[in-house]
Amino acid sequence: MxxxxxxxxxxxxxxxxxxxxxxxxxxxxxxxxxxxxxxxxxxxxxxxxxxxxxxxxxxxxxxxxxxxxxxxxxxxxxxxxxxxxxxxxxxxxxxxxxxxxxxxxxxxxxxxxxxxxxxxxxxxxxxxxxxxxxxxxxxxxxxxxxxxxxxxxxxxxxxxxxxxxxxxxxxxxxxxxxxxxxxxxxxxERRPLDWAGLLLLAPGGALLVFGLSRAGDHGDPLTPQVLVPSGLGVGLLALFVLRTTRSARPLLDLRLLRRRSLAVGAASMLLVGGAYFGSMMILPIYVQAVRGDSATAAGLLMIGQALTTGVVVQIATRLVDRIDPRRVVWFGIGITVVAMSLMTSVLAVDTSYVAIAGIGILMGVGIGSTFMPIMTAALRGITGPDLASGTTILTTGNQFAAAIGAAASATLLTAYFNSRVPMLDDGGMAAALGLPTVERLLAAPGLAGAVADTYVLTLGMLVAGFGVSLFLPKSGAAPGPDTPQKSTQAMASDAAG
The missing domain is CATH 1.20.1250.20 (MFS general substrate transporter like domains)
Structure with a gap:
C-alpha cells in the first residue's frame, strides 16, 4: 500500500x-x-x-x-x-x-x-x-x-x-x-435511478428491521406487532429480488451472487454476523440485570475484546493476502465457537469478571480472524463496476445480520426471563433492569441461567456459519497486478466451480 x-x-x-x-x-x-x-x-x-x-x-x-x-x-x-x-x-x-x-x-x-x-x-x-x-x-x-x-x-x-x-x-x-x-x-454511467426497485427495497428492508426490532419487547415473535411489518418487509424484498432478475439495470445487481465466493461469503457473514451482534446485547443485560452494575461497567468489561479484535484483524487480513483465506476464516470461527461455548458454560450469578473478560479476549481473537477475511474472500476477483455492487451487497447484508441477531437474542432472552422469573410479571428485559436490589438478588439465579442459555442461540448460529463457510471456493494467495481477473461474464462458470 x-x-x-x-x-x-x-x-x-x-x-x-x-x-x-x-x-x-x-x-x-x-x-x-x-x-x-x-x-x-x-x-x-x-x-x-x-x-x-x-x-x-x-x-x-x-x-x-x-x-x-x-x-x-x-x-x-x-x-x-x-x-x-x-x-x-x-x-x-x-x-x-x-x-x-x-x-x-x-x-x-x-x-x-x-x-x-x-x-x-x-x-x-x-x-x-x-x-x-x-x-x-x-x-x-x-x-x-x-x-x-x-x-x-x-x-x-x-x-x-x-x-x-x-x-x-x-x-x-x-x-x-x-x-x-x-x-x-x-x-x-449516466443511468437513471431504478425507482421501482428502490420503492421495493428501501421500505422492505426498513419494515423487516422494524418488525424484528419489536420482537424482543414481549419475547414472542408471533405477535401482530412483529408479523405485520416483518411480513410486509419480506414480501417487498421478494418482489425486489424478482424484479432484479428481470431488469437490465437493477438498483442492486443481485446476479453477482452467481459467484460462489460472494454468495457463500454473504451467507456466512449473515450467520456469523447475526451471532456476533446478537451476543453483543446479551452481556450488558447480564451485567446490569444480574449483577446490578452500570451499562458503563458493561462497556468497560468489553474493552479487552475490542482491543484484541482490533489487533487480530490487522494480522488476519494480512494473512489472507498470502494464504488461502478459508484457513483464516475457519480458524476464526472455530475460536469464536470455543469462546461462545465457554460463555454458555461458566456464566452464573457470581462468575468472575476476570474470567468473563478473558473469554471476551478469546472471542476477540476469533471475530478478528473472521469478519474481514470473509469479506476479502467474498470479493476476490470482483473488480471494476461490479466492485461497488459487491461491497453494497455485503454491507447491506451485514446490517440485516445485526438486526436479525439482536432481535433473535432479545426475543429469546425476554421469553426466558418471563418464564423463569415470575416476579417480572411478563415485563421482560425492562422489568429485569428495573428490579430493586433485594428483588434482583432473589431473581439473579434465574436471570443468570436465562442469559447463559441465550448464548446457545448465538452458538448455534456460529456453528451454522462455519458449515456454510466450508463451501467457500479454494484460493491461494491474492493474485498480483499482472494476473488476469475474472469478468462478470465468468460468473456462471465460477458458480459451477
Whole structure:
C-alpha cells in the first residue's frame, strides 16, 4: 500500500467509526433522554430505531450512486449530511426533533460504509486488499463495543447532547481531508435511478428491521406487532429480488451472487454476523440485570475484546493476502465457537469478571480472524463496476445480520426471563433492569441461567456459519497486478466451480 492509500484508509476508518459508534452510543443514554424529554421508554427507543432504519433504507442505493456520481463525491456528500444530522441532533429541542435528526444521520451514514469500501479497494490491487480491509475492519468491529462505554462517559461527564456533537469536529476534519486527498472520480454511467426497485427495497428492508426490532419487547415473535411489518418487509424484498432478475439495470445487481465466493461469503457473514451482534446485547443485560452494575461497567468489561479484535484483524487480513483465506476464516470461527461455548458454560450469578473478560479476549481473537477475511474472500476477483455492487451487497447484508441477531437474542432472552422469573410479571428485559436490589438478588439465579442459555442461540448460529463457510471456493494467495481477473461474464462458470 502506498502513502495515499494509507491516508485515504485512515479517513475512511474515521468515517466508519463515527457511524458504528452511533449505532450503540445512545443505548446507555436512553434513560437520561427519557427523563430529559419527559416521555416514555417506548417513544425514546425510536432514537435508536430511526437511525437503524435510515441506514438500511439508503445503503442499497450506494452502488447506483457510485456509478452515477463517482465514489468520492458520494462519500463527501454523505459525510456532510451525517455531520449536519449530528449537529441538529445535538441541538434537538424535543423528542420528535431528535428522532427526525437521528434519521438524517442515518441517511448520510448509510452510504459511508459501502462507498468507503469501494473507494479503498479501488486504490489497491488484490495483493493488498487484505491489508486494506484490516484498516476498514478496525472501526467496524470495535465501534459497536466502544459505543456504550463512550456513551456512558459522555452522558455522565458532559451531557447527552455531547453524544451527537462529538461527531461534528471529527466529521469536519474528515471532510476537509477527503476533499484534499480523495481521487477525483466521476460517474461512469449516466443511468437513471431504478425507482421501482428502490420503492421495493428501501421500505422492505426498513419494515423487516422494524418488525424484528419489536420482537424482543414481549419475547414472542408471533405477535401482530412483529408479523405485520416483518411480513410486509419480506414480501417487498421478494418482489425486489424478482424484479432484479428481470431488469437490465437493477438498483442492486443481485446476479453477482452467481459467484460462489460472494454468495457463500454473504451467507456466512449473515450467520456469523447475526451471532456476533446478537451476543453483543446479551452481556450488558447480564451485567446490569444480574449483577446490578452500570451499562458503563458493561462497556468497560468489553474493552479487552475490542482491543484484541482490533489487533487480530490487522494480522488476519494480512494473512489472507498470502494464504488461502478459508484457513483464516475457519480458524476464526472455530475460536469464536470455543469462546461462545465457554460463555454458555461458566456464566452464573457470581462468575468472575476476570474470567468473563478473558473469554471476551478469546472471542476477540476469533471475530478478528473472521469478519474481514470473509469479506476479502467474498470479493476476490470482483473488480471494476461490479466492485461497488459487491461491497453494497455485503454491507447491506451485514446490517440485516445485526438486526436479525439482536432481535433473535432479545426475543429469546425476554421469553426466558418471563418464564423463569415470575416476579417480572411478563415485563421482560425492562422489568429485569428495573428490579430493586433485594428483588434482583432473589431473581439473579434465574436471570443468570436465562442469559447463559441465550448464548446457545448465538452458538448455534456460529456453528451454522462455519458449515456454510466450508463451501467457500479454494484460493491461494491474492493474485498480483499482472494476473488476469475474472469478468462478470465468468460468473456462471465460477458458480459451477
Amino acid at each position: 502506498n502513502r495515499l492509500a494509507k491516508q485515504v484508509a485512515a479517513i475512511l476508518a474515521l468515517g466508519t467509526l463515527m457511524v458504528m459508534l452511533d449505532v450503540t452510543v445512545t443505548v446507555v443514554a436512553i434513560p437520561r433522554l427519557t427523563e430529559s424529554f419527559d416521555t416514555n421508554l417506548s417513544t425514546m427507543q425510536w432514537v435508536t430505531t430511526a437511525y437503524a432504519l435510515a441506514l438500511v433504507a439508503v445503503m442499497p442505493m450506494a452502488a447506483w450512486a457510485i456509478a452515477r456520481f463517482g465514489a468520492g463525491r458520494v462519500y463527501i456528500t454523505a459525510l456532510t449530511l451525517f455531520v449536519v444530522g449530528s449537529t441538529l441532533a445535538g441541538l434537538a429541542w424535543n423528542v420528535e426533533s431528535l428522532i427526525a435528526f437521528r434519521a438524517v444521520q442515518g441517511l448520510g451514514g448509510g452510504f459511508l460504509q459501502p462507498v468507503g469500501m469501494t473507494i479503498a479497494l479501488q486504490l489497491v490491487d488484490e495483493r493488498h486488499r487484505g491489508k486494506m480491509m484490516g484498516w476498514l475492519g478496525l472501526p467496524l468491529m470495535i465501534g459497536p463495543v466502544l459505543g456504550p462505554t463512550l456513551g456512558g462517559v459522555l452522558v455522565d461527564s458532559v451531557g447527552w447532547r455531547s453524544l451527537f456533537l462529538i461527531n461534528v469536529p471529527l466529521g469536519i476534519v474528515a471532510i476537509v481531508l477527503a476533499v484534499k486527498l480523495f481521487p477525483r472520480t466521476t460517474g461512469s
